[in-house]
Amino acid sequence: MLLRLPGVYPPQADTELLARALASEDLGPTSQVLDLCTGTGRLSLQAAALGAGHVTAVDLSRRAVFSTWINATMHRDPIRVLYGDLTAPVKGEQFDLVISNPPYVPAQDDTLPNRGPQRAWDAGRNGRALLDRICAEAPAVLASGGVLLLTQSSLSGIEQTRSRLEDQGLSIDIAARFEIHFGPVLSSRRTMLETRGLITTGQTTEELVVIRAVK
């Protein structure tokens, strides 16, 4: 059971896809896990349940931070919950596993919402505002041999993520993938996505992937 304050992203298909990939990782009492964009903390709780010794969860939404803190307390999991922008709160630290299901939905413009539920999905015109930053910031917080598990949609440039991470010396694989029908947000943006050539006329599905990058 998870507590979720109003406006906090409810775990969905993308969360569960990342949860599936996470279940295949080898975690032990010395494992240090970082969950960027934690929402309710669903994935942090799973990492703790899988045996990770140290789990840190970060979100830029105070409601998400509070929800995660409550959920960790209810499950008696010693998760460190931090408020802040991506890796800023853990600057100088290193982790064996970094997981993230960030906002990745192409939006009307490049202005990122600074409040409201859409902060959980809107990611600029190309959907890459957060993905590009995670690609740039993750290597610094990964220990040598550490793994990044990153969820995104086929609408927000899987190849761009691959090449940005490869350019920094990481080895890339697709750990999980899943074809899904557009939910209400993408359905309402179909015309815009068609006009920009991000989807074909009549397209109603996207592919979600979890990219696995090893430092």
Ligand SMILES: C[S@@+](CC[C@H](N)C(=O)[O-])C[C@H]1O[C@@H](n2cnc3c(N)ncnc32)[C@H](O)[C@@H]1O
């Ligand atoms: C798609 S939701 C995912 C939540 C959760 N990980 C899950 O899978 O259920 C994205 C989350 O990213 C958070 N977020 C957005 N921008 C952020 C930023 N710059 N730094 C940290 N978290 C951010 C949102 O508040 C939201 O909780």
